Amino acid sequence: MSVQGSAxxxxxxxxxxxxxxxxxxxxxxxxxxxxxxxxxxxxxTIGETFGASQRGGSVMSHLRVSSRSSYSSQIPxxxxxxxxxxEPTEAVRVLKDYGNPEIRVICNTRPIRSIGVISGEQAxxxxxxxxxxxxxxxxxxxxxxxxxxxxxxxxxxxxxxxCVGALAATGVLPLDRGIFKTVLANKMTPDRVxxxxxxxxxxxxxxxx
Amino acid sequence: xxxLAQAEKGARLLxxxxxxxxxxxxxxxxxxxxxxxxxxxxxIVENLAKASRDRDIYVEWSVNEKVALEVAASASYxxxxxxxxxxxxxxxxxxxxxxxxxxYGTRGGMVVVSCEDPGALSSTNEGESRPYAKMxxxxxxxxxxxxxxxxxxxxxxxxxxxxxxxxxxxxxTRLSHASGNVxxxxxxxxxxxxxxxxxxxxxDTMEGPIVNLPGxxxxxxxxQEEKLRRVAEIFERSPFNTYEGPQKPELLILTSSACxxxxxxxVLLLDAQDRxxxxxxxxxxxxxxxxxxxxxxxxxxILVVEEVLPFMEENxxxxxxxxxxxxxxxxxxxxxDGLLPSVNEMNPDRVVAALSRILDVPYRAVSEKYVKRAxxxxxxxxxxxxxxxxxxxxxxxxxxxxxxxxRLDNRGGFVCGDIGCYSLGAISSGFDTLKTLHSMxxxxxxxxxxxxxxxxxxxxxxxxxxxxxxxxxAVMPALVNAVHNRAEITLVVLDNSGTAMTGFQAHPxxxxxxxxxPVPAVDIPETCRAMGARVRVCDPFDIEETRRTLLDMMxxxxxxxxxxxxxxxxxxxxxxWKRFEVTVNREMCIGKNCGCNRLCTxxxxxxxxxxxxxxxxxxxxxxxxxxxGVCASVCPxxxxxxxxxx
Numbered sequence: 001m002s003v004q005g006s007a008x009x010x011x012x013x014x015x016x017x018x019x020x021x022x023x024x025x026x027x028x029x030x031x032x033x034x035x036x037x038x039x040x041x042x043x044x045t046i047g048e049t050f051g052a053s054q055r056g057g058s059v060m061s062h063l064r065v066s067s068r069s070s071y072s073s074q075i076p077x078x079x080x081x082x083x084x085x086x087e088p089t090e091a092v093r094v095l096k097d098y099g100n101p102e103i104r105v106i107c108n109t110r111p112i113r114s115i116g117v118i119s120g121e122q123a124x125x126x127x128x129x130x131x132x133x134x135x136x137x138x139x140x141x142x143x144x145x146x147x148x149x150x151x152x153x154x155x156x157x158x159x160x161x162x163c164v165g166a167l168a169a170t171g172v173l174p175l176d177r178g179i180f181k182t183v184l185a186n187k188m189t190p191d192r193v194x195x196x197x198x199x200x201x202x203x204x205x206x207x208x209x
Numbered sequence: 210x211x212x213l214a215q216a217e218k219g220a221r222l223l224x225x226x227x228x229x230x231x232x233x234x235x236x237x238x239x240x241x242x243x244x245x246x247x248x249x250x251x252x253i254v255e256n257l258a259k260a261s262r263d264r265d266i267y268v269e270w271s272v273n274e275k276v277a278l279e280v281a282a283s284a285s286y287x288x289x290x291x292x293x294x295x296x297x298x299x300x301x302x303x304x305x306x307x308x309x310x311x312x313y314g315t316r317g318g319m320v321v322v323s324c325e326d327p328g329a330l331s332s333t334n335e336g337e338s339r340p341y342a343k344m345x346x347x348x349x350x351x352x353x354x355x356x357x358x359x360x361x362x363x364x365x366x367x368x369x370x371x372x373x374x375x376x377x378x379x380x381x382t383r384l385s386h387a388s389g390n391v392x393x394x395x396x397x398x399x400x401x402x403x404x405x406x407x408x409x410x411x412x413d414t415m416e417g418p419i420v421n422l423p424g425x426x427x428x429x430x431x432x433q434e435e436k437l438r439r440v441a442e443i444f445e446r447s448p449f450n451t452y453e454g455p456q457k458p459e460l461l462i463l464t465s466s467a468c469x470x471x472x473x474x475x476v477l478l479l480d481a482q483d484r485x486x487x488x489x490x491x492x493x494x495x496x497x498x499x500x501x502x503x504x505x506x507x508x509x510x511i512l513v514v515e516e517v518l519p520f521m522e523e524n525x526x527x528x529x530x531x532x533x534x535x536x537x538x539x540x541x542x543x544x545x546d547g548l549l550p551s552v553n554e555m556n557p558d559r560v561v562a563a564l565s566r567i568l569d570v571p572y573r574a575v576s577e578k579y580v581k582r583a584x585x586x587x588x589x590x591x592x593x594x595x596x597x598x599x600x601x602x603x604x605x606x607x608x609x610x611x612x613x614x615x616r617l618d619n620r621g622g623f624v625c626g627d628i629g630c631y632s633l634g635a636i637s638s639g640f641d642t643l644k645t646l647h648s649m650x651x652x653x654x655x656x657x658x659x660x661x662x663x664x665x666x667x668x669x670x671x672x673x674x675x676x677x678x679x680x681x682x683a684v685m686p687a688l689v690n691a692v693h694n695r696a697e698i699t700l701v702v703l704d705n706s707g708t709a710m711t712g713f714q715a716h717p718x719x720x721x722x723x724x725x726x727p728v729p730a731v732d733i734p735e736t737c738r739a740m741g742a743r744v745r746v747c748d749p750f751d752i753e754e755t756r757r758t759l760l761d762m763m764x765x766x767x768x769x770x771x772x773x774x775x776x777x778x779x780x781x782x783x784x785x786w787k788r789f790e791v792t793v794n795r796e797m798c799i800g801k802n803c804g805c806n807r808l809c810t811x812x813x814x815x816x817x818x819x820x821x822x823x824x825x826x827x828x829x830x831x832x833x834x835x836x837x838g839v840c841a842s843v844c845p846x847x848x849x850x851x852x853x854x855x
Contacts, residue, residue: 021594031388038223038390045355046223046388056597056816070354072470073387076478076557078574089591096587100575112816112833114594115638119814120807122592133586137579147832156832186212 013066015075020086025160030061035183047073088130095137104140110147144206158199165203214260218395226384231256233362238397241284243277246711247296248331249385250324258723265399270723273682274299285319287403297325300338311347318366324385327516328554342494348440349494353469355389372436383467444497454486464514475560513543597638600817601778601835610755612640622670627652629676650683660696670763678708678716692741705777737770749773787836789851797848800825
């Protein structure tokens with residue numbers, strides 16, 4: 001069933017992955033992006049794994065966007081079009097399973113060390129190496145220090161919204177600032193909406209720069 | 210405004226499967242809802258609690274799933290529509306009552322929702338509840354997408370009233386915890402009056418007393434089976450059973466639930482729409498046999514796609530055997546021939562793999578070269594993330610003390626684990642402290658048994674841990690058992706003031722209920738004392754005092770209970786608040802040259818700590834640190850300093 005007047009999308013379906021580590025707010029980010037697209041009349045499916053999300057594990061949300069119908073909440077292997085990684089090594093992890101030569105990546109460069117890295121059992125790779133690998137495995141990649149921007153705005157967790165702004169600025173999906181504001185207004189108080197809008201705008205600016 | 214409870218008919222919403230199930234119940238005019246939290250089911254009751262005022266619903270978090278089902282059934286017996294919601298293992302807890310509920314039948318619409326977890330994404334098992342429907346003879350519905358989750362939840366109440374029996378709605382993680390678009394239906398008026406009729410005869414199931422007496426069972430069982438036959442007839446016409454594909458496909462896929470979306474996608478990925486038909490069943494027990502026969506007649510080759518047990522597959526095989534005189538011989542593929550795995554959840558790729566073998570169509574999403582290179586890179590570029598306790602989690606401190614007390618005691622004592630975040634005590638983030646881990650309350654039950662094995666040679670200290678919500682759910686009977694049978698055990702209650710793992714739902718130890726009203730709290734230490742246990746209470750962040758207390762208690766006879774009280778680091782009341790500003794004194798931390806050999810980052814391993822190899826010292830990640838200050842007590846050199854935040 002197609003929805004009258006729904007926005008055009010680049011692929012049918014368009015497959016977006018938002019990934020990160022528990023506590024970074026990727027579930028909220030995917031929810032916001034999903035609601036923004038849903039308001040345009042698009043069919044949106046969001047797959048979320050909640051279980052380990054608060055306990056230091058990798059957390060990945062799959063968004064399937066279609067002008068025709070609902071899709072399953074799991075993107076098939078090798079079939080993602082865009083990855084938004086709130087943590088750099090998580091971008092690499094997602095590319096291993098869902099990457100392909102045409103994929104695009106937005107990558108927050110601020111590391112979150114796993115418990116194995118903290119204990120010295122594993123090494124965290126140098127950030128320049130991570131950038132090189134992501135470039136090698138993708139068609140286009142943007143690296144932004146979203147956490148640093150968020151810290152400047154007063155709260156590191158806003159890094160997820162900086163990344164949503166960055167995603168909007170790439171133009172791969174019909175994401176609109178006005179709709180972003182409307183979606184947020186349903187979820188939070190006006191002062192928090194303003195703060196999140198500022199984070200969104202920082203993200204947009206980081207891509208356009 | 211709570212959109213889910215107020216959206217008007219025709220509104221297009223983006224809902225989680227669990228939101229959709231809750232909305233369906235609201236559209237059905239549900240009056241009483243009870244459950245026990247468990248991933249992936251919790252949001253159903255949470256949503257209905259939020260809608261409690263707008264939609265006039267009594268909602269409670271019950272002490273466990275059996276009581277939740279009983280609370281819901283009381284409403285059905287009084288003529289109201291009622292729902293109980295739980296995760297797959299909760300169905301096991303509720304099953305004793307469920308058998309009797311289904312045998313006698315219900316009055317007002319009665320729906321039990323089981324949200325299951327193929328792949329055990331947030332469980333300690335891949336338990337299945339579908340066989341209960343067959344075993345206890347009641348109807349089973351399985352929504353295939355988000356709209357159906359809403360629509361079938363609503364319809365389940367009508368079906369229940371049509372046959373006067375409980376109806377089970379089964380969801381899975383990939384539906385319950387995924388989101389999709391749903392068109393809202395209308396909301397009913399709010400009038401209803403509860404009356405429990407018991408003046409009729411013993412066999413008057415609508416107005417008599419509801420008693421499952423042995424002498425009457427044959428009547429009830431015959432009623433029950435007659436109801437099931439009526440359900441099968443209703444299912445023959447159900448709009449939730451759909452076929453898409455060519456008139457005469459080469460292969461027929463029979464599927465249900467989330468697997469119907471995977472199957473549809475797999476057919477698209479192989480571009481096999483002209484060769485494969487899909488019969489998606491929303492009504493999976495009892496099977497509508499005429500409908501299935503009609504579709505089986507389309508072709509000779511059938512693939513059954515479902516998760517975990519071959520429930521539908523085996524029921525279909527039995528049906529095909531019965532129908533074979535008129536239907537002929539069919540070839541079934543699925544789990545029995547290994548084309549689809551029976552372990553772990555399904556996904557589009559697993560269905561593609563089976564289809565590509567049956568249809569002999571090769572499939573490759575990306576070049577072998579890319580896959581190989583990406584795997585090479587990920588081996589060093591994406592270090593695995595083992596699960597761990599959150600920064601500032603009281604459990605890390607508790608296990609630190611339990612582990613150290615056991616080491617100092619040095620008699621080979623061990624700890625029986627239980628279900629909650631603290632199950633992670635079984636791995637290195639909890640210092641490998643737990644030596645058993647099963648179901649809710651089992652730690653104390655096992656400890657009660659181990660505590661009686663002295664005469665056979667088990668004479669080391671026996672400990673058990675449990676969380677506060679788990680204590681009420683299933684530990685209380687086990688603790689009574691231990692006291693009464695004079696087992697020698699020490700139970701450590703990790704009381705973090707809420708059902709933390711599933712999102713801080715209320716439990717009987719709190720002074721607030723599911724809908725935010727004040728209620729009396731049942732005190733854990735007082736309860737344990739009343740049972741006859743010796744009880745002490747400590748703050749787990751005081752690791753010296755906790756360890757000392759535990760060492761003392763392990764030397765005492767009988768049943769001892771140590772309550773370690775500290776609120777969860779993620780609790781809404783606490784989140785973002787730091788008690789201490791924690792820093793590492795770079796002069797005092799001598800890193801690898803210290804005899805501790807990086808005790809803080811190597812063993813204690815709080816995510817808020819960073820080992821800085823270049824400067825050979827620990828430091829604090831101020832973005833992650835929750836300010837509990839425990840690492841300052843752990844550091845033997847006093848190099849980690851904490852300052853109370855004003």
